[in-house]
Amino acid sequence: MNIAIFLAKVVSRILVTFALILPLCVQAAHPNLVITAADVSQMRQAITKPGRFSNAYSDLKAQVDLQMAQAINVPVPKDGGGGYTHERHKNNYQLMYNAGIIYQLSQDKTYANFVRDMLLAYAQLYPTLDLHPERKVNSQNAGKLFWQSLNEAVWLVHTIQAYDLVCSALSAQDIASIETKLLKPVAVFLSEGQPSTFNKVHNHGTWATAGVGMAGYVMNEPEWVEKALYDLEKSGKGGFLKQLDELFSPQGYYNEGPYYQRYALLPFVTFANAIENNEPQRKIFQYRDGIILKAIDTTIQLSYDGLFFPINDAIKSKGIDTIELVHGVALAYSLTEAPGYLDIARQQDQIILSGDGLKVAQALDQGLAEPYPFESVAFGDGNDGKQGALVIMRSQLAGDQAVLFKPAAQGLGHGHFDKLTWQFYDQGQEIVSDYGAARFLNVEAKYGGRYLPENESYAKQTVAHNTVVVDETSHFNGDVEVGNQNAPVLNYFETSSLGTVASARIDKAYQGVELKRTMALVNLAEVEKTIVLDVFNVVSSSEHQLDLPLHYLGQLIDTNFSVSVSTDQLFALGAKNGYQHLWLKGRGLPKQGLAKVSWLNENGRFYTQTSLVNGQEEFLFTQIGANDPNFNLRNEQAFIRRVKNNKQHQFISVLEPHGEYNPGKEYTLEAESQVTTLGHSQRGEVMLVELTIAGVSYLIAINQSEDGAIDQDFQYQDQSFSINGRLAVFALNDDEE
């Protein structure tokens, strides 16, 4: 270590000497990364007039003033994530960035001097540092200021922008110190110093290439930009462009899901802006048919009521107001001027002090916002868009309803073993739920704030989701590598005014077992209701136990079959693969016919799942919380439909929102399910579901043909019907029943 420090000092002294001759910063126009000199001149005008932008400026200035009243603190790195020095260095880069902005807008040198002094403090500290003491053993990703280099790259992305904002105010000597002792060494450390991370087609690589590439623009190192774009060897096998090729599907869906997508977004948005401002000839926003804009837009589509759909390792309170997406939406509006983005910006309620942020602020001031067009859509997964899909179905007929159906790929290390699972949302609430991640972010008492052990033992396991579990083992036997290599297949997706339907299958989740699920969110205009239809086919060469859980949020209200409840003792349902975390509270074996389970969500609406059962589906009622010695899990409810010793089985059900419970106003409406009949049959490739609800009989036809033959005719009760497309809904004459 001592030799390393000594060498670093020698090198930096040589660089300082050289730099004194040729201060690099002042050669080019500054700022010119995300914010340009032209932006600054418009922003300076805007802050003189009342409106959202000047409000945002005043707010940020007040906040920066408060923080600048404290002494500059650049501590020797000591703590891991969440610890003091970790948080301090995170605060510092944000503060430098903010103070840099305020300097540009106020033209008050105090702010530039503050950034300078902090940069100089870092320039003094950095050459003395070896790798961080809290780094993981044998890690390829150790940082110096932080325990992992990911944070160091994020530090550089912010700090290089802060430097760009103030460097025109700095002396040649300070520029030399800062560049040669700090910014260049950091950039070199994050590129040449960690080739495996820098070249990796992965979010960590995006942050590294963004930081290094922007450092190249600011400090006039065009080679760094080339390496950032095409990898260290400039081979094109890695680097920023390859990341744009590989990490998103053609529609802009990010393999790990929205929680990680919004995080991944920021370096893409930031570096792309810098590329556009420095080298517009690269046409970065046209790259791959506008993939950056698509990635932003898809992130918005992946939300419900302001929160991201919590698939994979997601923390549920994360939503569209996340700062990464505030930047993304500002860019999206700036690129398109589509008024729907203003609707999102309005909900974000945060204005970025940038050129793009100014456009958003002024457009909002002018009242140009229009509702963002949320859609029913299947996002093809994988870089080719063919590795399964994430399907969103929406309806506004009877509430603000959404189904998330997930025949998506595994999604790497944060992915869950939940092929073909689904979730349901209504009236702003989660109804059929996904546990999300088992984690209390940064809460030291909860396993240091990291992912809890129960994230592996429960949250990732198949039984924690709303999809079939074979023989109490998880999909791919819980092996993420196998999962990554075997995505489900989306058979079809279609959306129309009748509703949205999708079907998908996978035969690799379990050896010798094919899982096929067809789901539809169907609008029944005559009764002003929307129902979710779910037909899950399991076909196997040998006999298995099949479990299909439904995790719901709310209070169980009723079942139309008797349930034998464990009243004075409870046992765990199983021993492993997540089953050890479920208390078995009761079980019931409904007779052949319709089995109903009703619950009441805290939105005050009732939900009934009506299943068409053959007399052999047992219903197990469970609560999460067994084998949880540290009270780490939320105690949520589920019921699991179970069949044993079956080679094939079809789980058929309808989910029906109904009624209203309003004890405040003292009324209760339609607390009982309105579904009175449910039938299922097949006419060639057309699946027929007969449903009587609220007195109206429906025939729902779904064309399952695989060869794309879309038009089908069929007979039903001596009548002729035809279906043109995937989904048809016929309201039958009641009298004929």
Place this chain on the structure above:
Amino acid sequence: MNIAIFLAKVVSRILVTFALILPLCVQAAHPNLVITAADVSQMRQAITKPGRFSNAYSDLKAQVDLQMAQAINVPVPKDGGGGYTHERHKNNYQLMYNAGIIYQLSQDKTYANFVRDMLLAYAQLYPTLDLHPERKVNSQNAGKLFWQSLNEAVWLVHTIQAYDLVCSALSAQDIASIETKLLKPVAVFLSEGQPSTFNKVHNHGTWATAGVGMAGYVMNEPEWVEKALYDLEKSGKGGFLKQLDELFSPQGYYNEGPYYQRYALLPFVTFANAIENNEPQRKIFQYRDGIILKAIDTTIQLSYDGLFFPINDAIKSKGIDTIELVHGVALAYSLTEAPGYLDIARQQDQIILSGDGLKVAQALDQGLAEPYPFESVAFGDGNDGKQGALVIMRSQLAGDQAVLFKPAAQGLGHGHFDKLTWQFYDQGQEIVSDYGAARFLNVEAKYGGRYLPENESYAKQTVAHNTVVVDETSHFNGDVEVGNQNAPVLNYFETSSLGTVASARIDKAYQGVELKRTMALVNLAEVEKTIVLDVFNVVSSSEHQLDLPLHYLGQLIDTNFSVSVSTDQLFALGAKNGYQHLWLKGRGLPKQGLAKVSWLNENGRFYTQTSLVNGQEEFLFTQIGANDPNFNLRNEQAFIRRVKNNKQHQFISVLEPHGEYNPGKEYTLEAESQVTTLGHSQRGEVMLVELTIAGVSYLIAINQSEDGAIDQDFQYQDQSFSINGRLAVFALNDDEE
């Protein structure tokens, strides 16, 4: 029955004949109950101008128009509460009332005719009715239109007003039919026909006297008014005035708690208005030092963040926007013009179409609202205000915090066995919770929508509350009569800028055991925190097991002692008195010193209860849900501090809100308790609590003297202190520790 119907028909025919000669309605000015002719003329003006009042008028008119488009439906009574005919008759009286208002304001006879036609339909039906088929066996309170006469009285209160609003538009013949076949028989049935209910000093009596008294005004039967005011014998032992004397404390607190208080309020407000408008010389609003206004105001004080404190059999979603309190607030504003009532009216967001409602609407339009002054206050219980007290403590120092401390009387049949219990609220959320009532109002599948069996077996029991349980039996051994006769004693209450303190005792909850609890919500200005101090003394002549539960809402985060958790099976904690409904999830025996339990509420704040323990207090961690075969209970958490074989024990603890969990913005602040020392000692009658929190040491002194000697001097660590009042808070110099 046939004879009864025959006689009724004969009587009504005689009355009709008589009435044809002298139609009574038109003799006096109409309307003249809650709404007067003078009000109507102002209201007619108001609806011609834009504003809240004309909006409310348009809304109601549209709603009435929609309902009037349906055929009039006056079904033969058949169903009990929640059933079809029950709900239909409830809708009918509301519709008649609303249509009557719209008639007066629009002067469109269509509305008067609609009310007339419905009244005539009732006049045809009513004489044919015997007692309701769904009445309770041997009930004194059976109705005819409804299963209980309470609903019938509510029907009359509304219907007589509807009639008053339209009668000037009716023909003499219709007036005669309606009065003689319907309104007079109903009034006679509810008074002479049910003397025990009519004369009873009870909420049911209030509705009956209000209905009959108003019928007396409208139909010129001054004797009925006298009887309504003084009871059927005009003795003054019952009737409306006696109800005002007995049912409220001098401060206007209603013995059954806020959930029932707001319900009780409406007939008081309504009939008092009618008395004032017809016989101002009675000075009804000055009666008992303005008790009606006090009752309205107290109902507001008994709320937090818009919802009533859920003591006794309360359903939690009931709050200040309840229609009864909308009427109450309109009256309160009309009587006082205090701008704080407008703040409440604004939150209620509902304008009554009445003279008082007009005043509120116009004042809101003018922007006159000011924050309603919520206070720390002890509401003396019982008609003399000396049967214990319901104590509310509030602080705005560090959030919007409230303690509800309940040394109140039993509160009759809906009361819970929860003497000296408490609840805590912060940032709009329930933190230390009360189960409230176990009931799903009007949800047929849940025990017909009535109180669930678990309301008796769990919700009312002592262990369901945050107070001491002796030997696993409930207070008064669960006997409500004994409870009604033995209220706790409020020793003292004091509020100042330092905080609020109260102390209370009861020695009748358990034979030979004195329970004494001192609670304080203390502002610690130096650290900008507010803590709840809780010292619970139990003194007994013989040895007992003492349990002190704390029911909390949120996720357990940490304990500073080891907890042995039941991981793969759970058992019920006990066999009866509510214990059979608690699963025992874990237990721990902290060493002498400080025992901490921390949890995270969904408001994103952490809460830590720090207890000063002697090494013999065991902590039991429980979850509600055992012996719950119908999934009727919410699965909430508690921990129970338990000592065994003790003659006396002191439970000492501090509850501390701290930090913030914000995974959406990805930060967590102060997740750990800041309390580092907690000590307790006695200096004569002064109780001293030493507390170090966030590095500052405090000495909190509470003067427990019973004789009113308020000034006390004492020594602590060689320093002299004096306390002038009940509560003193000294920030000690840290260096001296």
